[in-house]
Amino acid sequence: MKLSLSHFKRYKEIAFLLWKYGRSDLVKNMEFDEPYDPEKEGKKIGDVTPDQLADDLEAMGPTYIKIGQVLAGRPDLLPAPYLKALERLQDKITPFPYEEVEKIVANELGVRISKAFSRFDVTPLAAASLGQVHAAALRDGREVVVKIQRPGIRAQIAEDFEVLGEIASFLDNHTAAGKRYRFATVLEEFRIAIQQELNYENEAQNLITVGKNLKEFALITVPQPVIDYSTRSVLTMDYVQGQKITSISPLARIDIDGALMVEELFKAYLKQVLVDGIFHADPHPGNVFLTGDNRIALLDLGMVGHTGPGMQEHLLKLLIAVSEGKGEEAAETVIRMSEKLPTFDAPEFRRKISQLVAIRRDQGLEQIKVGQSLLDVSTNARDNGLFVPSELTLLGKTLLQLDEVGRILDPEFDPNASIRRNVTDMMTRRMKKDLTQGSAFSSLLELKDFTTQLPGRLNRIMDAVTNSEVEVKVKAVDAKLMLDGxxxxxxxxxxxxxxxxxxxxxxxxxxxxxxxxxxxxxxxxxxxxxxxxxxxxxxxxxxxxxxxxxxxxx
Missing domain, CATH: 1.10.287 (Helix Hairpins)
Structure with a gap:
């Protein structure tokens, strides 16, 4: 692998990270424009702690912080201590100076902060990998929060993904894991998701769409954007007064109906995934607030998932099969929705999935995690030669985070039972959605064409039969090869x-x-x-x- 000199420093950092965490075999296969040996540069490999991984990713910049945030929600990829250490990357990032905030807001909105807002707090409420949030108030007194993108982040992320893309292609071509997991494909999907998240106009539209879709759920709220004060790099939206789900005290839990809230939250997510086709894909506890009027607020809709009608059908069948402990049906659904690799071992895959689902079914309520089950299914599929759609992995990660939120609100919450309770309603909603006015008119037009043209078509068929003009053509696959044999x-x-x-x-x-x-x-x-x-x-x-x-x- 020949690496360009312009990215040499970044390659060195990534190579050292791989070497530090036990993948020196990958580093040896990389040919740098300059000799590179971590040990000769004074690097020492020792007892690497999970906190050091979080520190390393934070030091490497926004792209790797975002990777750490994604890994924090993937227990199928990292052990529990590392997941715990990476959680701090979700909302404990060093903010950038207020002077930069003033410049960005002025350039994006075309006016100074003092002209656009009656109040704008200098200290940010939170800082993340891509931006930070400040509390403010509009001229009419409306309380808002303003999300400002980090300066120069687009160019930095583009450069990082160029480097990561070359490394991912190398791994795909030279390692068994790369051929199985297709790192380049996964990285490209991640790059597209990051690009969408960097455009705050997309997030504003996501807030409007998801807020409209969840309007029927009285216990759930989604802050709405202020479109006139939002651009590609600045997003102004309603200020949600409340606290994170994780910071709720035991005394405060007494005053809320946790069972009712988590049931409505879970039903809302099922509707997003299986009916609406767009869902909040990052509901970690830092993005889920309990408001002062005892409602659940969903924050940060920069990352959303999309599911088409065909994928919704597969996911619905898979959720039902997993929740009811039907391993064979779950395996068949995953096979139908996935791409088969040459190494696919169908009998072994069916056996493993049946065993996995049976084990999950026999666990107690405190151990049931439907999100974890979906991630385990995805892992077994990849290990047995199936390339699963990214929607399945994203749904598994989302439901796993939702499981964690549900346990906080109601420790006795059973997600499998919730799926079974709500599946009939979801199927009814899907049927009603399919029976829209447009689809009904389309079906009527097709029926009209069929009925009006049927007599003529039957006459032509009967005439052909009478005149011995009917021919049956059989197209055999690989006929020449068969005849030669x-x-x-x-x-x-x-x-x-x-x-x-x-x-x-x-x-x-x-x-x-x-x-x-x-x-x-x-x-x-x-x-x-x-x-x-x-x-x-x-x-x-x-x-x-x-x-x-x-x-x-x-």
């Missing part, structure tokens, strides 16, 4: 019959005395025997060589 079989059978005829004829001619003798026997009979022996030997050699060549090509 049949011809080879026929040739071998014919050769065998001819050799058998020579042997039988020679045996009969042994009793006829002739002047010509060979080895003391009638010569013609011995010649026939020799010809039959030579032919048999040639046929055996030919069969052996052909079978051996077939083995070598497999």
């Amino acid at each position: 049949m011809q080879k079989i026929a040739n071998r059978i014919t050769t065998g019959l001819m050799l058998a005829s020579l042997i039988i004829g020679a045996a009969l001619m042994m009793r006829i005395e002739t002047r010509f003798h060979l080895f003391g026997y009638p010569g013609i009979a011995i010649v026939c025997f020799l010809l039959a022996a030579a032919g048999a030997f040639w046929l055996l050699i030919n069969i052996f060589l052909h079978d051996q060549s077939n083995k070598d090509t497999k």
Whole structure:
């Protein structure tokens, strides 16, 4: 792998990170424009703690902080201590100076902060990898929060993804894990998601869309944006007064109906995924607030997932199968929705999924995690030669985070039971959505065409049958290859019959005395025997060589 000099420093940092965490085998395969050996530069590998991983990712910049945030919600990829350490990357990032905030707001909105807002807090409420949030108030007194993007972050992330893209392609081409997991494809999906998240106009539209879709849920609220004060790098939206779900005290839990709230939250997410086709994909506890009027507020809709009608059907079937403990049905659904690799082992996959679902079904309420089950299904699919859609992994991560929120509000919450309670309603909603006015008119037009053209089509078919004009064409797959194989079989059978005829004829001619003798026997009979022996030997050699060549090509 030849690495460009312009990105040499970044490559060194990534290479050292791989080396530090036990993947020196990957570093050795990289050819730098300059010699690179971490040990010669004074780097020491020691007892690496989970906190050091979080520190390393934070030091490498926003792109790697975002990777750490994603990894924090993936227990199928990292052990629990690392997940805990990476959680701090979700909302405990060093903010950038207020002077930069003033410049960005002025450039984006076209006016100074003092002109646009009656109040703007200098100290941010929170700082994240891509931006930070400040409390403010509009001129009409409306309380808002302003999300400002970090300066120069787009160029930095673009450069980081260029470096990561080259490394991902190298891993895909030179490692077994790369061929199985397709790092380049996963990285490209992640890059697109980051680009969407960097455009705050998209997030503003997500807030409007999801807020409208969840309007029927009285216990759930989504802050709405102030469009006139929002641009690609600045997002102004309603200020949600409340506290994080994780900071709720035991005394405060007494005053809320946690069971009702988590049931409505889970139902709202099922509706987003299985009916609306757009869902809040990052509901970690830092993005879920309990408001002062005892409602759940969903924050940070920069990352959303999308599901099309076909994928919704598959996900609905999979959720039902997992919740009811039907491993065989779950396995078949995953097979249908995934891409099969040459190494796919169907029997082993079905066995593992059936075993996994059975184990989950027999666990107690405190251990049931439907999100974890979906992630485990995805992991087993990849290990057995299936490339699962990214929607399944994203849904598993989302439901796993939702499980954590649900346990805080109601420790006795059973997500599997919730799926079974709400699945009928979700199916009804999907049917109603499919039966829109437009789809009904389309179906009526197709029915009209069918009924008006049916008599003429039947007449043409009957005339063709009467006049013996009906032809049946059969298109065989690999017909030439099949015919060649049949011809080879026929040739071998014919050769065998001819050799058998020579042997039988020679045996009969042994009793006829002739002047010509060979080895003391009638010569013609011995010649026939020799010809039959030579032919048999040639046929055996030919069969052996052909079978051996077939083995070598497999």
